[in-house]
Amino acid sequence: MNADRRATEVPRQARSPEAADTGPHATGAPGQARSPEAADAGQHTASQASDAGRSDARRRAAEAAGQVRDPEMPMLTLADLGVLRGVEVERDAAGGEVVIASITPTYTGCPAMATMRDDLVHRLNDAGFGRVEVRVVLDPPWSSDWISERGRAALRAAGLSAPGPAPRREGPVLLTLSGPPRPAPACPRCGSAATRLTSEFGATACKALYRCTDCLEPFEHVKEI
Amino acid sequence: MSDEHGSVFDGLLGGDSSQWAFGTDFEDPLAGVDTTTPGGVDPAELAAYCLMLGDDALIMSQRLSEWCSRAPDLEEDIALANMALDLLGQARLLLARAAAADPGVVPALPEGSPVPPEDALAFFRDDRDFRNVRLAEVANGDFAHVVVRLLLFSTARLALLERLRTSRDQVLAAVAAKGVKEVAYHRDWAGRWFLTLARGTEESHRRLLAALDALWPLQGELVAAHPLERSLAGAGVGVDPASLREEVEAVLDQVLTVSGVPRPERAPLAGVGGRTGRDGLHTEAMSRLLAEMQVVARAHPRGRW
Numbered sequence: 001m002n003a004d005r006r007a008t009e010v011p012r013q014a015r016s017p018e019a020a021d022t023g024p025h026a027t028g029a030p031g032q033a034r035s036p037e038a039a040d041a042g043q044h045t046a047s048q049a050s051d052a053g054r055s056d057a058r059r060r061a062a063e064a065a066g067q068v069r070d071p072e073m074p075m076l077t078l079a080d081l082g083v084l085r086g087v088e089v090e091r092d093a094a095g096g097e098v099v100i101a102s103i104t105p106t107y108t109g110c111p112a113m114a115t116m117r118d119d120l121v122h123r124l125n126d127a128g129f130g131r132v133e134v135r136v137v138l139d140p141p142w143s144s145d146w147i148s149e150r151g152r153a154a155l156r157a158a159g160l161s162a163p164g165p166a167p168r169r170e171g172p173v174l175l176t177l178s179g180p181p182r183p184a185p186a187c188p189r190c191g192s193a194a195t196r197l198t199s200e201f202g203a204t205a206c207k208a209l210y211r212c213t214d215c216l217e218p219f220e221h222v223k224e225i
Numbered sequence: 226m227s228d229e230h231g232s233v234f235d236g237l238l239g240g241d242s243s244q245w246a247f248g249t250d251f252e253d254p255l256a257g258v259d260t261t262t263p264g265g266v267d268p269a270e271l272a273a274y275c276l277m278l279g280d281d282a283l284i285m286s287q288r289l290s291e292w293c294s295r296a297p298d299l300e301e302d303i304a305l306a307n308m309a310l311d312l313l314g315q316a317r318l319l320l321a322r323a324a325a326a327d328p329g330v331v332p333a334l335p336e337g338s339p340v341p342p343e344d345a346l347a348f349f350r351d352d353r354d355f356r357n358v359r360l361a362e363v364a365n366g367d368f369a370h371v372v373v374r375l376l377l378f379s380t381a382r383l384a385l386l387e388r389l390r391t392s393r394d395q396v397l398a399a400v401a402a403k404g405v406k407e408v409a410y411h412r413d414w415a416g417r418w419f420l421t422l423a424r425g426t427e428e429s430h431r432r433l434l435a436a437l438d439a440l441w442p443l444q445g446e447l448v449a450a451h452p453l454e455r456s457l458a459g460a461g462v463g464v465d466p467a468s469l470r471e472e473v474e475a476v477l478d479q480v481l482t483v484s485g486v487p488r489p490e491r492a493p494l495a496g497v498g499g500r501t502g503r504d505g506l507h508t509e510a511m512s513r514l515l516a517e518m519q520v521v522a523r524a525h526p527r528g529r530w
Contacts, residue, residue, distance in 0.1 A: 102257070108403050109314025113254075135257025138318070138399035141406065173383060173409045175476055177416050177483055199300035200410060201307040209300065225406040 054089055057129075061099045062087040064127035071115040072204045075158040078103065078116060082146025085137050092131075099129045104137045107205035144206075144224050161185040161210065161221035185221050187212035195219075254317050254343065255396065260325035263393040266460050271394065272327035273356065274457050276346070277503055278385075278397075279319030280357035283347055284511075285378055286312035287518050291365055304414055305371065311407040315400060320346045322396045338526050348522035352512050353505040359494065360443035362502070362511040369422055369432040373440050376415035380476045381447035383408045384469040393461045416480050423484035437489055445493035448473050451503040 065087045066079045078084040085102040092098055101120050105113050117134040124132045144163035147155075152162040164182060184195045192214035199209045200223075207220040262268045289309035296302035324331050324342030331342045332349040340348070360378060365371060386408060389401035422429040450458075450467040457463030481488055500506040522528075 105314070105403075107311060107314065107407060108318060108400065109310040109312070111310070133257075136255065138258055139395065139402065141399070141403040172387060172472065173405065173412075175416050175479060176413050177420050177480065181413065199304055200414060201300070201304035203303070205307055205310060205407075209303075223410075 054091075057089040057097060058087065060127060061089050061101075061124060061129055064123050064129070065099075065101050065120055068116070068119045068123050071112045071119065073155070073158075073160070075154040075160075076147075076151045078120070080148045080151030080154065081106070082142060082144075082148070082151075083116065084120075089129075096131060097129065098131045098133060099124050100133050100135060102135045102137045104142050106142045110205060142225075144222060147222070155222060156188050159188050159219060160207075161188045161219055163222045163224045166224045182224060185210065187215060187217070188219055189217050190215040253341070254321050255325060258399075259395055260322065262326050263460075263462060266394075266457070266462055268327045269329070270453060270457060271462060272323040272330045273453055274463050275319045275323035275326065275397070276330065277356040277451070277454070279316045279323060279346075280355045281361055281378075281382070282312040282319065283316035284355070284357045284361040284514065286310075286316060287514060288361065288365055288374075289371070292371060297368055301368075308375070308411045308414070311404075311411070315404050315407075316347070317343050318396065318400050322394075322400070325396075334526050339529055340522070340526065344522065348519045349526070352507050352515055355502075355507065355511065355515075356505060357502050357507075358443070358446045359502040359508055359511075360440065360446060362507060362514055363440070363443065364510045364513075366436060366439070367432055369429065369436040370439070372415050372418040372422060373433065373436040375411060376419055376480065377440060377444045377447065377477070379408050379412040379415055381444075381466070381469065381473050383412050384472050384476075385464050385466060388464040388469070392463070397462065412476075419480055419486075420484050423486050434486065437486065438491060441489040441491045442494040444477075446501055446503070449493075449501075453503075 065084060066077060068078050068084070070076045070078055070081050070083065073081070083103050083106060085104050086100075087102075088100045090098050090100055101124070103113070103116055103120070113136070120134050121132045143166045145166045147163065155162045164185070180197060181200065184193065184197070186193050187195050187210075190212060192212055194213045195210050196213055197208065198211050198218065202209045202220050206222055206225075208223050209218060210221050211218045262271055286309045289305050289312065292302065292305040293309075294302060296305055320343035321341075324346060328342070331345050334340055334345055334349065338345075360374065363374075383405065386401040386404045390398055390405065392398040392401065419433065422433040424430075448466045448470040450465050454463055455465050455467075458465035458468070478488065496504070497506045
């Protein structure tokens, strides 16, 4: 199945309230708050008119990019997952509009990066931006702390367990030979705290497998990294 | 088929490659990342160093991938495939970084070949051009064998990546910062299984000791410094693996002690005239591994996938 089609069409069919992401919060892509260059973008333009034009273009581009879903967890937008790090609109030498979207992989080997790139290009093309450049940002590395509150709610609504706070490490990483790697997450289905780790590795690199010993259903937990 | 999705073949007709799940074109995994070689560093040395770290990950990933559908249960099958994928991701970035530092390391391909540099490095080099440690390449054995191999490998790699986070090379520092998070999981997985097998049945204990005995002679290579590694460590770009020895042994001793397994007394496997995997001197297993890994790519150097 074409992942591009899956990523763009699923939300249209099953749109939940938290997925109605065309409001102003959708334009607050994580990159805008975090990337320093986003703050002063627009200051170098010649006139106020072109300033306004560009900030409007950036708003439209961020809105379009903010709707792109994660191909593996389509209940989340790339913005909610914290993978979309910034959307900028620049002008090339000839004055043409170029959208620069920055993404970061959740895990180094994430095989969905090409799909994300293609989905972003496609969505931005549809929004009227003919030229789109998707850049990879490797530093700082993605953290599960970057999943937005809205994203966490969407994970829970889809039956997944959202990550707790990412571990803060000082000095060498300690080996954990026994005991649970994290406090047991509550079952996203029945709410029971009686859950058991099945495997630290799940269907995608970012998830661990758990089982609820009350309702007996298996579920996935997004790992804290 | 005439539902709202139209024909499944619609996407084949247009010329827009973004319609495809993975695109019709390859992409640069370092697109937009600054790949300038840090000042005072020989680009050829940096490239060779990236090949060492990248080849370790690539060859280990290949061996772990061979476990796919062969693990004792589904969860461990998925775990091994996940770890293989993490390492493949690290390998991809490191090989791309090697090619960006010194394009001269990339094998020449026929004109018109769409193979990107990191793939050319993975699939079109001969065994003597690979710089991985021999621990990564030896043939797979039983489940105890992969547990021990991963424990030895990930303990050394985690210690190395932790130090590499402060590399003056931005790409190496970024790959390391991300890799630490991933390899910490690999080491925990291997450590926990080591303990389980050691305390399990007589049979699991016996197999664990046999695997440890077979692989221990290859452990030393992970914490032995190649002149190139020393040189780049001096330049603030790489890590001298010999400086990790104490830390690595402390972690391994911790696992051995908790498991009640004595530390093996096997001498390190000698190199050929002192040359080992880092110099391109490999075991026979490496040639067989490469034959399987490279055969399709080499048969179709102009192939588009």
